[in-house]
Amino acid sequence: MSATRLASSTLDSDSFRAIADLAYRESGLTLADKKATMIQSRLRHRLRILGLPDFAAYCAYIQSENGQEEHPHLISALTTNVSHFFRESHHFDTLGKLVAKRLPDLRAGGCLRIWSAGCSNGQEPLSIAMTLLDHAPDMHKLDLRILATDIDASVINFAREGVYPDRLMSGVSDEMRARFFTRHTASAGGESGYAAKSEIKGMIRYNPLNLLKEWPMRSQFDVIFCRNVVIYFDVETQCRLWPRMHQLLRPDGVLFLGHSERIAQPEKFGFRVGEPTTYRPL
Incomplete structure (x- = not known):
């Protein structure tokens, strides 16, 4: 599977809901529908790393027993790790x-x-x-x-x-x-x-x-x-x-x-x- 094909994969509505539901169960992270583009952008590199053709395959993987180890990577990709010294x-x-x-x-x-x-x-x-x-x-x-x-x-x-x-x-x-x-x-x-x-x-x-x-x-x-x-x-x-x-x-x-x-x-x-x-x- 070419990197170009992987990079162009789009997040379909079923995959968005599966990812959003898992993120909520695992970490309490609430993902509104308007976050679909952000999720697509942040998770594309995980598809590349895993060699998966599309988000449907990715969702099938994270819902499988073997895909449990991917959950921390998914949460890491979706959370915003922005901070500053002496913030507030x-x-x-x-x-x-x-x-x-x-x-x-x-x-x-x-x-x-x-x-x-x-x-x-x-x-x-x-x-x-x-x-x-x-x-x-x-x-x-x-x-x-x-x-x-x-x-x-x-x-x-x-x-x-x-x-x-x-x-x-x-x-x-x-x-x-x-x-x-x-x-x-x-x-x-x-x-x-x-x-x-x-x-x-x-x-x-x-x-x-x-x-x-x-x-x-x-x-x-x-x-x-x-x-x-x-x-x-x-x-x-x-x-x-x-x-x-x-x-x-x-x-x-x-x-x-x-x-x-x-x-x-x-x-x-x-x-x-x-x-x-x-x-x-x-």
Whole structure:
């Protein structure tokens, strides 16, 4: 089968529905009909890799027992892994105030637990680590854990590496860049950039995690960042997620959502509204 034939394959309505249904079951991702062109564009390379002639064959494959291993690749292709350092900076201002308040307890033997749910390529958890170290340079020596998770294993691997091309470094001040990163020279054909120092990388534990499935965490968190994730979920899926978030948040904890995300009727799920897109347990 020629690459030209594969590249020209179009997404028929039955295949769109099969892909959309699987994406919803596996990850809660809601795909409207208007996303058909986007899905077609993003999945064509999977057809090429698998040597499949069209989307009907692809759907038959992902619905077969042998096609189970393709599901993570499908979800990865359909999710948007876009992030920035210190995105929505007011959240990091709030985090800084929380850290300043907790420092005496931390230095007396207390602990701080933070979860970056939907961490994408790692810019969010690194921004969290830099914020903490900016307020307390000894933070990496205290009882601190930052858990960073994402459904996409490929971006988790990227985040673990902690190497960012110049184009992804916007938002990091010159002072923080000098303090927390080293210049990284790429091999032939690659992009030069910056590598996060072990001081901040060592503060973060990265793991793949599907928010719709079982969570292995048993202890509660002081802070949960779940930003620009639930925007892809329908209301029913969101309503199943909020009680689980509430259960994992300490009574004086903070939940951050993305700028276009809201908890409808937060009191129903045990939350009260704080600063913009910031929720605290009742």
